[in-house]
Amino acid sequence: MESQIKEIIARVLNVDLSVISNDLSSGDIPEWDSVGNLAIISTLEQELDVEFPLEDLFDLTSVRSIVDEVNKLIND
Secondary structure, X not given: OHHHHHXXXXXXXXXXXXXXXXXXXXXXXXXXXXXXXHHHHHHHHHHHOOOOOHHHHHHOOEHXXXXXXXXXXXXX
């Protein structure tokens, strides 16, 4: 699942997959701004059939936090 999430993030941000590491956070690259973050969240919800709780959206600011949250939603 983690590799699929990273592929989606890379595609949405239009960057090479090699740029996407667990430690990458919004603001680390110009493509990952607030609009990019919303696009990532929206695309993940559509493609992975998950729905992020509204109260968690502001915490989804790194690849690691997004992967952890998706795993939590899928396993609940």
